Amino acid sequence: MxxxxxxxxxxxxxxxxxxxxxxxxxxxxxxxxxxxxxIGIVEDAKSGYKHTTHPGAQWFPEAGLGMFIHWSISSIKQIDLSWPMMAGTQIGWRSPKMDSASVKKIMDSGNYFAGNGCEKTNSCITPVEYWALAKDFNPQNYDPEKWIKAAKAAGMTYAVLTARHHDGFALWPSAYGNFNTKNYMGGRDLVKDYVAACRKYGLKVGIYYSGPDWHQNGDFQNFMYYGVGRDYPNIPVLDENLRPRTTVKTEAEKQVHYNEMAAYVKGQVTELLSNYGQIDMIWFDGAADISRGNKAWDKCITMAEIHKLQPAIVVSPRFFGYGDYKTFEQDKALPKTKQDGWAELCTTITDGGWGYTGKPLKPVSLVLNNLIKCRANNANMLLNYGPTKEGVLTPEMYASLAEIASWMKVNGSAIKGAQALNASESASVPATATDKHRYLFLLAPKKGEKPVDEQVTFSTKGSIKNVSLSGNKAPLKYSVENGQLTVQVPAALRTALPNVIDLELK
CATH class of the missing domain: 1.20.5 (Single alpha-helices involved in coiled-coils or other helix-helix interfaces)
Incomplete structure (x- = not known):
């Protein structure tokens, strides 16, 4: 029993x-x-905007894989970018919701991080303390060529660097604002070196820019996570020291500030799109700190101005509410259906945030499985690595990239330049297509599981010329009947990473 x-x-x-x-x-x-x-990310479904048709932007839908690089002053304390300074996230992000009595107890205590995981790691930080990290940010070993060289080897075709995140610290000597390398690093231009590295190794140049700037917006910013005030009564508005604000800005003061923020954002975006030659992508993340519908938006950067500065640029939809492609974020948002328009999943190599936090990396088998699911649904994957405070990727990160590189060397043609199957074809597994080839993916086994014998089917109106397992010369048993191909793949031919059946059509 x-x-x-x-x-x-x-x-x-x-x-x-x-x-x-x-x-x-x-x-x-x-x-x-x-x-x-x-941060004001919304979708403007009524805009009518269609993705760019400029010849210089048509690389994007077939890019396959890119490198996202989240890096800022937060790397000094090995905490994530920006969000750790925001109080109340342990309440606002909680599911199921906390009861009102428990929230009131936290508010009455004045410790707005009560119950936050940062208490266990001694990493709770106020905005003022976070911004003070800038004085210690001096990455002596910063060499983006090493990052980009590894990305190139891993089959990545584009890269995106956080030139400025929500925390407000700009990685270039901007003439706008006073929180950038002009003030803290003697004018060192980290963006310039990154762009040069991309050009050297032939990667498309992407720049991330946050619409919100919690430093520039500091006197007007509420540093209590907005969802807490939305869902619970009597929630204080917090200043940069995480103390309740005692004054309220007038409408006139707000309007002056909105106009200043519009000029600030327009100035910085113009710098990024004017000072570094061709920029292939701008990865906006959130709207500017301007009330929606306010007339100050007329003074901010426009889509037309962006295209005038960079005619061939690809623009993310996270600033205007519309752009050139659809965005998905993190593994749980993997696209499950074929995307008719351009699309991208941004996700992390760790489960511990976007910046460098010292958390372990995801297994490459999982990363590749997710990449395959993206490509089988016409989406790119933008895979994030967070450099350390010294400006380097860890040995574990380079090992991860090298493992991806080995797989892509054999199977890259099934990822880059490939599209989802068209409506006339179907497969029992994720699949992609090029002109004369169809690629059927056998996903890597889950952790703790072993490969098993697989039977894969594929329906097509075309004629089969050859069937093989990429990287393996062993013959595969298959049969064709009434337009359906059936392939047998024995477990002995499987590997710990995904396998690819390459079907060549006549």
């Missing part, structure tokens, strides 16, 4: 793991939605 009970319990363990993963992904999804609401 006891033995049967033990077996039953053991049988439940995989299911429990699946349930726990689903719960974690749902919580991450809720967190992302709330972050986006905080």
């Amino acid at each position: 006891k033995r049967n009970l033990i077996y039953k319990c053991l049988a439940c363990l995989p299911l429990l793991g699946t349930v726990n993963l689903a719960v974690a992904q749902n919580k991450e999804a809720d967190k992302v939605k709330m972050e986006h609401a905080q």
